[in-house]
Amino acid sequence: MDAHLQPFRDPLDENLPLVITGGDGCFVIDDTGKSYLDAAAALWCTSLGFSNERLIAAAERQYRSLPYYHSMMGRTSGRSEELAQVLTARLPGDLNHVFFASSGSEAVDSAIKLAHFYQNGRGNKTKKSIIARDGAYHGSGFLSAAATGFAYCHDGFDVPVGQVIRVTRPHFARFARDGESELAFSQRLADEIDAAIQEAGADNVCAMIGEPALGSGGSIPPPAGYWAAVQAVLRKHDVLLIADEIITGFGRTGEWFGSETYGIEPDLMTMAKQLTGSYFPMSAVAVSDRIVGDMNNFAHELGTLGHGFTYSGHPVGAAIALEALAIYEEMNLPAHVAQRSAWLAERLEAVAARPEVFEVRHVGLMVGVELHPIGDPVPDQVGRAGEAVKDAGLERGVIFRNISDTIAMSPPMIIERHEVDFMIDVLEQSLDAVFC
Numbered sequence: 560m561d562a563h564l565q566p567f568r569d570p571l572d573e574n575l576p577l578v579i580t581g582g583d584g585c586f587v588i589d590d591t592g593k594s595y596l597d598a599a600a601a602l603w604c605t606s607l608g609f610s611n612e613r614l615i616a617a618a619e620r621q622y623r624s625l626p627y628y629h630s631m632m633g634r635t636s637g638r639s640e641e642l643a644q645v646l647t648a649r650l651p652g653d654l655n656h657v658f659f660a661s662s663g664s665e666a667v668d669s670a671i672k673l674a675h676f677y678q679n680g681r682g683n684k685t686k687k688s689i690i691a692r693d694g695a696y697h698g699s700g701f702l703s704a705a706a707t708g709f710a711y712c713h714d715g716f717d718v719p720v721g722q723v724i725r726v727t728r729p730h731f732a733r734f735a736r737d738g739e740s741e742l743a744f745s746q747r748l749a750d751e752i753d754a755a756i757q758e759a760g761a762d763n764v765c766a767m768i769g770e771p772a773l774g775s776g777g778s779i780p781p782p783a784g785y786w787a788a789v790q791a792v793l794r795k796h797d798v799l800l801i802a803d804e805i806i807t808g809f810g811r812t813g814e815w816f817g818s819e820t821y822g823i824e825p826d827l828m829t830m831a832k833q834l835t836g837s838y839f840p841m842s843a844v845a846v847s848d849r850i851v852g853d854m855n856n857f858a859h860e861l862g863t864l865g866h867g868f869t870y871s872g873h874p875v876g877a878a879i880a881l882e883a884l885a886i887y888e889e890m891n892l893p894a895h896v897a898q899r900s901a902w903l904a905e906r907l908e909a910v911a912a913r914p915e916v917f918e919v920r921h922v923g924l925m926v927g928v929e930l931h932p933i934g935d936p937v938p939d940q941v942g943r944a945g946e947a948v949k950d951a952g953l954e955r956g957v958i959f960r961n962i963s964d965t966i967a968m969s970p971p972m973i974i975e976r977h978e979v980d981f982m983i984d985v986l987e988q989s990l991d992a993v994f995c
């Protein structure tokens with residue numbers, strides 16, 4: 560048996576994992592010396608690539624001055640204070656307060672706990688259920704795994720799925736009815752949420768969590784009008800909205816935050832990954848002015864905000880995040896992403912026209928190329944086409960992520976034009992190899 564119990568892998572799988580030992584720009588190198596363009600930025604992570612000297616130097620400076628301090632019980636580090644200021648100044652709307660954690664799952668679990676805490680503080684002691692979408696990924700903690708809309712994250716683990724109200728994933732091309740417009744589809748899905756809240760009783764529903772654009776569900780931007788319609792329903796029932804921006808935060812959808820791209824005004828927002836370019840495991844939960852007062856008063860009444868982690872506000876993570884934010888400002892993140900997004904759009908036109916392609920979805924630097932399933936004689940083998948294209952890409956020097964039959968691309972944001980061309984050339988060659 561392997562010494563390393565790897566996440567999301569069949570432990571009895573006899574295929575050896577791909578072992579990555581180095582990185583340079585958008586490329587990584589395996590233990591045989593072969594290099595690959597990582598079209599997924601690992602896991603939507605390395606916005607600034609795999610060798611950013613400024614992030615490395617910021618880490619080194621911080622390690623030399625203060626390698627660790629906590630943020631509990633009236634102590635904190637200068638760096639985490641500074642990050643709280645800089646980050647909240649950049650966050651949209653009235654998200655003016657921030658709680659730090661290490662992983663995305665911790666951030667989601669924290670956001671849900673804080674939502675419960677807020678509701679309890681207001682005397683809404685029965686508002687417990689969380690609305691989440693099928694095909695959403697919110698992490699592998701306890702509540703975060705329950706909120707995640709994939710059965711393989713629940714099976715065998717006894718996570719509290721009973722606390723989650725599951726609603727339809729907003730994938731227009733798959734779930735729209737014949738002749739239904741995007742707006743009508745969005746309204747139907749909002750009505751579904753409305754009906755689900757009424758069935759559970761608004762007094763029993765705490766919050767909805769959603770990725771502005773679904774990431775691990777297959778890179779699915781929402782249909783027109785979706786978030787406006789959903790937010791109207793949530794407000795009507797006094798149900799909070801948690802925007803899970805762990806993928807979409809920091810430029811991925813073209814604006815600084817997905818909430819800005821889609822006109823979302825969240826009560827809470829989770830972030831991680833690109834916060835530090837993933838050079839340090841750091842995540843954050845932003846809390847809006849609207850809810851922070853009641854939350855803080857309740858904590859004061861109880862004597863403390865009884866939630867936190869040893870590594871909340873780690874100074875090295877904070878120093879790296881501050882440097883990443885400075886780099887993003889200098890890059891003028893939205894304009895930078897818009898340029899690369901346009902290069903991608905040019906090349907994706909030909910991909911979308913291929914007969915084996917069901918749909919190309921694209922916003923900012925998030926792409927999903929969904930393939931028709933393959934199978935002989937009937938196309939019944941969902942996931943096989945995606946797996947085969949991923950393998951063909953690997954042979955040709957590009958790491959694609961396949962989410963079932965969708966090839967998801969989310970390259971580092973520093974990707975250059977010739978690298979976009981290489982990535983899409985290899986995608987086309989891989990499609991040829993599998994389908995022609």
Ligand SMILES: Cc1ncc(COP(=O)(O)O)c(C=O)c1O
Pocket residue numbers: 602662663664665667696697698699770774775803804805806831
């Ligand atoms: C939208 C979203 N939320 C939460 C998580 C969980 O983050 P982590 O794996 O850091 O716990 C992820 C991870 O991919 C994610 O994509």
